[in-house]
Amino acid sequence: MTGHTITQETADTAVRTSITQGHAARELGLKRGEFELAVMLGRIRTVSDTVGGRRRVTREEIERVRAGESFPAAWLERMRVVGTTEGAALMDISTARFTRLTRAGFIMPVKFYLNRYRAVVWLYLAEELKQFAKSETNAGLLTGRAPSTIRAQLEAGIDLRARNWRGRQAGALLQQADDAWERAAAVASLLDPVQIAEIIKDPYERAYVRRLMPEPFGQGAPESPAGRIIQKIMTADDPNEIRWLRAHLTISLSQARGERPAPRPAPKPESDPGPEAVPGPRAGDEAQGIPPSAPHHETRAAALPDDGKAVRLPEPRGLLKWMRRRGA
Incomplete structure (x- = not known):
């Protein structure tokens, strides 16, 4: 068994024995804001669950935090x-x-x-x-x-307060990222959609990065006045900051594409009609001496009796028959 397989199995086991962040906060006796801050500062480690899913906390991590000598009083004081x-x-x-x-x-x-x-x-x-x-x-x-x-x-x-907060947020998200795609999503979360579309031109890659982005900061719907204020704080607006984020996103994308492609819909199977469809033999053809492989449109002549008498076909009905009578 290779080292990569062992590492993957260990990670899968950790995810199976993990709990949601809300559950972890309750077990540790932390408020939501205290728990989120601890995760941001790297004092509580999280693991990936599913692609685009919320990160979780392993049981081992819960026990590690609890076992600390300073937990909870001094531990909380350090995050005040x-x-x-x-x-x-x-x-x-x-x-x-x-x-x-x-x-x-x-x-x-x-x-x-x-x-x-x-x-x-x-x-x-x-x-x-x-x-x-x-x-x-x-x-x-x-x-x-x-x-x-x-x-x-x-x-x-x-x-510089908003810019410094974004820099701190970017560092925390990059520290939590497990691969290059998640690093790209962490950086992209601080850029506006126009900047993202300019760099990630493939729509499937763009959708995948969007799925991996962290959940938006709460306190108001996106289109509400509060939501617009928060979105402005979370979106880079300084030219130097934007250049750094764009460069970092470009590098992360290049690394991510080398690791694996972004998910795409399964291609539809191509139907090959080939030559014009040839109907199969009809019942009674072989009895009339018609080869099974003969095209259907050739069977009428072969099926005619060979007594020299032409077989009269039924006259057409409807409008065509009426026109013939008029011309008679």
């Missing part, structure tokens, strides 16, 4: 998220300075949601904020006047 006000307090800076640091891209959000007014609320890992504040490298950003380059960017309206 905070907003602007609490984040600024953790770093001992003003909320205005905190917002400038996030807009300039020095602090990356890990989650977001829309409040009742459909305003975007960004959330940050408390653990990362503490580490940022402790680093001597960042001391100049926490006190005094911001560097002129940063001030110029902020005055120009730069806001």
